[in-house]
Structures are given as C-alpha cells and as structure tokens.
Amino acid sequence: MFFKLDSIALLGIDCLKISIEIHISSGLPSFTIVGLPDKAVNESRMRVRAAIINSGFKFPLKRIIINLSPADIKKEGPCYDFPIAFALLAASSQICCGNNELPDKCLFIGELSLDGGLNPVRGIISMVEFASECRKEFFFLPEQNFSQALIANRGTKEDIKIISCSSLKYATGLIASRQILLQKADEDYRVIKIKSTSNASNINACSNYTDFNIIKGQLRAKRALEIAAAGMHNILMVGPPGAGKTLLAQAIISILPELSEDESLEVTKIYSLLKNIKGDVIKTRPFRNPHHTITSAGLSGGGAIPKPGEISLAHRGVLFLDEFSQFPGVLIEDLRQPLENKEIIIVRNNYSYRFPASFMLILATNPCMCGYNGDKKKDCKCSQREVTKYWKKISGPIIDRIDMRINIERLQEKDFRTSNIVSESSSEIKIRVNAAHNIQRERYLNSRGNINYNSEVNAEVVNKWSSGNDGLSGMIPEMVTRFNFSARAIASLIKVARTIADLDGSKDIIPEHFMESLNFRIEFAYE
Amino acid sequence: MTKNSRELGTSGELKAGEYLENDGYRILERNYRCRFGEIDIIAAKSNTLFFIEVKTRTAGSFLQPEESVDHFKLDHIKNCANHYIQQNNMEEYDVSFDVISIISGRTGMSLKHIKNCEI
Numbered sequence: 001m002f003f004k005l006d007s008i009a010l011l012g013i014d015c016l017k018i019s020i021e022i023h024i025s026s027g028l029p030s031f032t033i034v035g036l037p038d039k040a041v042n043e044s045r046m047r048v049r050a051a052i053i054n055s056g057f058k059f060p061l062k063r064i065i066i067n068l069s070p071a072d073i074k075k076e077g078p079c080y081d082f083p084i085a086f087a088l089l090a091a092s093s094q095i096c097c098g099n100n101e102l103p104d105k106c107l108f109i110g111e112l113s114l115d116g117g118l119n120p121v122r123g124i125i126s127m128v129e130f131a132s133e134c135r136k137e138f139f140f141l142p143e144q145n146f147s148q149a150l151i152a153n154r155g156t157k158e159d160i161k162i163i164s165c166s167s168l169k170y171a172t173g174l175i176a177s178r179q180i181l182l183q184k185a186d187e188d189y190r191v192i193k194i195k196s197t198s199n200a201s202n203i204n205a206c207s208n209y210t211d212f213n214i215i216k217g218q219l220r221a222k223r224a225l226e227i228a229a230a231g232m233h234n235i236l237m238v239g240p241p242g243a244g245k246t247l248l249a250q251a252i253i254s255i256l257p258e259l260s261e262d263e264s265l266e267v268t269k270i271y272s273l274l275k276n277i278k279g280d281v282i283k284t285r286p287f288r289n290p291h292h293t294i295t296s297a298g299l300s301g302g303g304a305i306p307k308p309g310e311i312s313l314a315h316r317g318v319l320f321l322d323e324f325s326q327f328p329g330v331l332i333e334d335l336r337q338p339l340e341n342k343e344i345i346i347v348r349n350n351y352s353y354r355f356p357a358s359f360m361l362i363l364a365t366n367p368c369m370c371g372y373n374g375d376k377k378k379d380c381k382c383s384q385r386e387v388t389k390y391w392k393k394i395s396g397p398i399i400d401r402i403d404m405r406i407n408i409e410r411l412q413e414k415d416f417r418t419s420n421i422v423s424e425s426s427s428e429i430k431i432r433v434n435a436a437h438n439i440q441r442e443r444y445l446n447s448r449g450n451i452n453y454n455s456e457v458n459a460e461v462v463n464k465w466s467s468g469n470d471g472l473s474g475m476i477p478e479m480v481t482r483f484n485f486s487a488r489a490i491a492s493l494i495k496v497a498r499t500i501a502d503l504d505g506s507k508d509i510i511p512e513h514f515m516e517s518l519n520f521r522i523e524f525a526y527e
Numbered sequence: 528m529t530k531n532s533r534e535l536g537t538s539g540e541l542k543a544g545e546y547l548e549n550d551g552y553r554i555l556e557r558n559y560r561c562r563f564g565e566i567d568i569i570a571a572k573s574n575t576l577f578f579i580e581v582k583t584r585t586a587g588s589f590l591q592p593e594e595s596v597d598h599f600k601l602d603h604i605k606n607c608a609n610h611y612i613q614q615n616n617m618e619e620y621d622v623s624f625d626v627i628s629i630i631s632g633r634t635g636m637s638l639k640h641i642k643n644c645e646i
Contacts, residue, residue: 028609028622029643061575061621061643 001025003091006107007083008130009068009075010123012306012346012353013269015130017107019069020080022087027063033084035068038076038305047078047112048085055116055169060092073351076305079121082110082140085168095172102178105137116168118142120276125269128152132160138181140165147192148272151281152265161185209254209287210247213425217415221248224406224520226429229255230436231454231499233492234339234361234401236324238522239408240378241371245364248408249320252362253287254426256318257434263316266356270308270315286317288359292326300334306346306353311338314359324363325394332398335361339401342456360455363402365394375410403455403492404520436502454499462491465498471511472497483523493517539583539629540567542636546627552577561610564603568627569611575621578608586632593628593641601644 001024009016018035031045052059066084068075086108089095097103109127111119124145129152131139138161141149146164153162163185165171174180212222221237221244228235229252237245259267259282268281290299290310301309311319321327338344342358367373368387373380382390399405437453444451451457466472476490485493494509496517501509544554547570555576556569568579580600582592604624612618626641 026619026621028605028612029624061623 001091001093003087003103005083005087005090005103006134006136007080007109008107008127009073010077010079010126010273011073011351013123013126013273013308013355014353015123015126016070016073017130017134018073018075019067020083020087020108021067021069022084022091023065023067024060024088024091025063025065029061029063031064031066033066033068035066035071036074037068038074040078041068041075041080044078044081044084044112047081047114048088050114051081051085051112051116051168052088054114055167055172057089057094058092060088062092064088074305074349077122078111078119079109081112082118082142082165082168082171083108085112086140086171089168089172095175097175102175102181106140106175107131107134107136107138108140110140110142110165112168118165118167118171120144122276123269123273124148125152125265125272128160128162129269134160136160138163138185140171142166144276144278146188147280148268148277150189150192152269162188164188209426210251211254211426212251212429213423215244215247215251215423217411218244218248218408219423220519221406221408222423222429224404225252226255226433227496227499227503227520228252228360228362228404230433230503231403231440231495232360232452233403233455233496233499234363235404235406235520236363236365236399236402237406237408238365238367240375240410241366243408243410245408246322249318249322249362249364250287250289251426252318253285255429255433256285257430257437259283259285259316267316270312270355273308274313286314287320288314288318289320289322292321292323292328294327294331296331296334299331300338300344300357301346301353301355304348306348306355308355309344311335311344311357311359312355315356317359318362319359320362320364322364324365325390329393332394336397336401339398342450358452358456361402374407377410400486400488403496405522406520407522432503435505436499439502439505454495454502457495459491462494465509466494469509472509472514475511475514479518483518489521493521496520535583535585535631536581539631539636540581542629542638543579543581543627544568546638546640547579556611559607559611561607563606563610566604566607566611569608571620574619575623576608576612576617577623577625578604578611579625579627580604581627581629583629583631583636586630591628592630593626593639596626596644 003022005020007018007020009018033042033045049059090097090103109121111121113119120142124141125148128149140163143164143166149162153160163174163181174184224235225248239245264281264283267286268277271277271282288310297303297309299309300311301307338357343354343356346353368380368382368390370381372378373382373387440453466476479485497509497513500513500516547554552570552572554568554570559566559569566578567581570577570579580596582596584592601624623643626644628639630637
C-alpha cells in the first residue's frame, strides 16, 4: 500500500516542499525512515507509534517504510511526526480521506506528543509564507502555532486555508470532506478575530529599557545617538571607562520606533527558527549585546544545519558590541559581508542557507589599553607603540563602514552640579526619531533594492543629493582638502547630513546639517 | 527450588499452549528449532502469525519473567521467525512477536500475555 503526503522542511529561513512517502507491506514488522533523517526525525518512530495507539487507532503489524523526498537533503526536527502519523493511518486505511484528491491539496506540519496531541513547531512563519506559494489549499498545523500563522498568512498574496489541529485524532476527523475543512477554517478565523480584538488594547510596548533622562550630561553623545537612531546609522563610541558608553547604547532601544507590521513579521520569523514564540509576533526592536567570547558560528550563524546567529537576531534592531577591541579579529572581519549586503549566506552540504541581517551596529571601545588616552584629567599609561597596536586591531575596513564616530568624555564636575536641569526623556526624542523614520519611509517607498533608511542608500542617490545642492557641492572640495576625507567618508557624511535634515524636517540638506555631521566623524590620531 | 528449571519451563509452555488454544489461537509449532535458535510456540489467529516466547519463573524471584527477554533474545526469535516464514511460504501473514510470562507459585500459575513486544 502506498500513500503520499506533502510537508515542509526548513532550510535556514527558506523552506522546501518535501513529500512523505509511505509503503506498507507484509513481512516482519519494522518501521524504517529513510531520506537523511536526523536523530529527532528518527525518534519520531516512537512518538508516532505511541500517538497512534493512544489516539485509538491500530498500529499496523507490517513492514513500514517511510521516505522523506527529496532524499538528499538533511531533515531535522520533530515536525514530521504529524504528517508521518497521518500518512500511516491513511495508508493502512484507518481514516477515510474523502475523495483521494483531498490529501494532495494539503500540507501537514506538527510534532506529536505521546498522547496524540500536537505540539508547536519552530519556523511557522516561513512555512506559512512558503505554503501559500505551493498552490495548496489547506495547511494543517498545531493549534498553538495558529495565531502566528494567521498573521503570516495575511501578508501573502495567495490564500491558503489554515487548519489548526489540537490532536491527531481531531485532524483525522476533518479530512473526511472538503466541506468540513472549509467550515472549520472559517470558524477558527472568526474565533481568533474576536480574541485578537479583545487583546489589542493590552498589547503595550515593553518599557523596560534605560531611559535617556537618567543619563547625566553627555548631550553631544545623546544627540549623536538620536541621529544614528533616526537614520539607522552605524556608530562607534570611543571613551574612557565609566564614561557611560554602555548605558548610552542600552538606552538607544528606547528611542527607536516600534517595528512596523512587516518588520515584526520578519523579526519573529528569525526568532521562531530558534524557539517557539508564544502567541503573537514580536513588536519591540531586538537589542543584541553578545559578549566578546562569542564564537564565529554564534555571531554570524552556523551549525551543521545552520541556525541564525546574533547578527540575524539583531535584524531590524541593534547589534551592540561592547568592548569592541576585545573581539577576535576574525569575528570582526565576519561582519564585513553582512554590513554590505544586509544578509548572510552560509553554505553547507551543497545548500546555501540565507539569513537576513539588516541591523544597526553600535560599537563601544576604550581609546587604548589603559583607557585614558586623550582624557583631559588623567594621564594615559600606554606607550605610543601600544596605542598603535591597539588600534591596528580594530581599525580598517569595518571602521570604514561606520558612518558616525564619536568621542565620549568622562563627566565633569559641572555635570553633577546641574542636576536640576532635567534632560529630555526618551519618549520626547522618540517622537522626533519617529517623524524622521516616516519621512524616510515615504522617500524610499518606491526605491529599488529594498532601501528603508538613509544609511542604506547607494552612491548614486548620494550623488544626486549633493550635485543638486549648491551649498553642499561647494563645501565638499574644501572639506576634502582640509580633512583629507575619502570618497566613502564624504558619502557617509552626506548620509548623516540627510538624516539630520530629516530630523529637522527640512527638504534639502543645508550647510549647517553638513557641518553638524562633521562633528560626528572624529578622526582618531592613532588610526 | 522444588523442580528443576527444565521441568518448570516445560510446565510453563504447556500452560501457555492451553491458554492460547482456549483463546482461539491455532498452534502451528511447539519448540520450533532451526539453526538460528528456538521458538517456544508458533501460533496463528485470523491473518496473523504469533511467535511466542514463554518465560516461566517461580514466585518470589527477583526479576519478573518477561524482564529477561532482551533484544538479543528477540533478535534470535526474529531470525528464526524469518526462517520459518520463508520455509513455509507464509509471507502474506502479519507478524507479531509475543511473550507469555508465567509465574509459578505454590497454589498455581499466573499468566501474562504481552502482545507485539517489538518493532
């Protein structure tokens, strides 16, 4: 007896349709899974057996062979339990599948628990997006994945009916006819709609971040971070220990606008590859702060079957590398490609796995080993040679891709005295940043190449900004002679100036904007 | 020990055979031997062949009888079963590997039938 069902394999963030083929013949009872299953897939034999028996069906005393095709791609995870069990029941004619074409129009995914219930699986958003491209009609998935799946399905063009199943037994009852399936899908949709409207009011952005108003002084740094946040520019902060670099970086998440609907879907998609995200989608921007002992696989993604690394987890948010100088050189070089391409491609076993990595990079470091090089009050104990060596490690191509570089000084006596001056709170800054983001969204609405922010534009656009602007084009040659800027440096200055203009609400970049951007590009003497 | 172990085993097998026949099984072979090993009872019911290992212990032993049937023993039984099926052209049947565990006490025997113990 032969039977075939379709399911989905996760490959990085992309998916692949796989067929679960089953052949049952008489002979010594055995249950074999072929098609490069990993340990978790192979163990599904035990779960499937228990689930079938506990759902009140009979496990056939026959020779059972399951093939996961295409058989040359590694399959991982427990998400094939459900399709395997379903195929097994259908092949041993224990369930009636209406007319035989119905299972062909369905996709199945889910992990079985021993009692026959369905447990949620990882990567459901990718799967739903893929499923709607497969020209299938119904997608059976675990109940707990349903709300996320619906959100993902809203964004897709093709309509696929999502059937949430609480257990194997329940699913087998549904497949009897098309009518029942359609009815069930509509019903679920209505129920969840009522639920989500009642929940909508109490979804509040988590306000568990450092607020800007608790940070004393550092007005210039705060302004720099505001600009960086507004244009999603990468930023490097250099300063002595205790100046507040880490605190400032942590506060930036409080002034970044919330994720848009598409963005939050993208972010949830990545996170759900690693673990089950309960309930809805992620709405706050990610802030990743890996320690410098992180491995290359941890940072950029990896593993035998690649998983997203920190740079992908920081997608649409902030990647903060504190004590940047302590990171091994190899890791720093790993950042080059993702910074340029906004994604990382990892190749394993003839298959390339793609993970998006469009993040804002914040680096913080001391100016030298002892930390006080350039400090006004305290002497640096490092020799010139040591300082050069220190900077040699962190300067170069990566620093070149950082639009803004600022110096952070230790607080002065006066910063503590004037405690009666209340500094701006994050929510006030956030309003301005939000406005700048909106301006940019409008500007890049119809742009080519998925540009969202000023920091992402290419040279062509930058040229257009500067050539059409008399004040700017007059100033640039002067700056080049005076500060010896490279072409890339000028381009990033113009980008930052564009963001400053956006914060200002100004249509054109005026010289003041450009002059301010110069402020945020200190050239370090030791570079 | 009141009886020696062979006697105990034989009495257990007889008891198991009795039970099976009462339960509607047709016994095809007892103590089927081939070069792969031995099967205590081969029985059939509807479209299924049963290869049955009978384990008998006296009451009060440390282990339950069925606990001493491990996967090595099952492997032997499986090979043996394969041989039997091929010799008799019985490929069309479903196959089940069962264990009947018998605890023999002073007052009588208690019997447990464990069906389809391995796949």
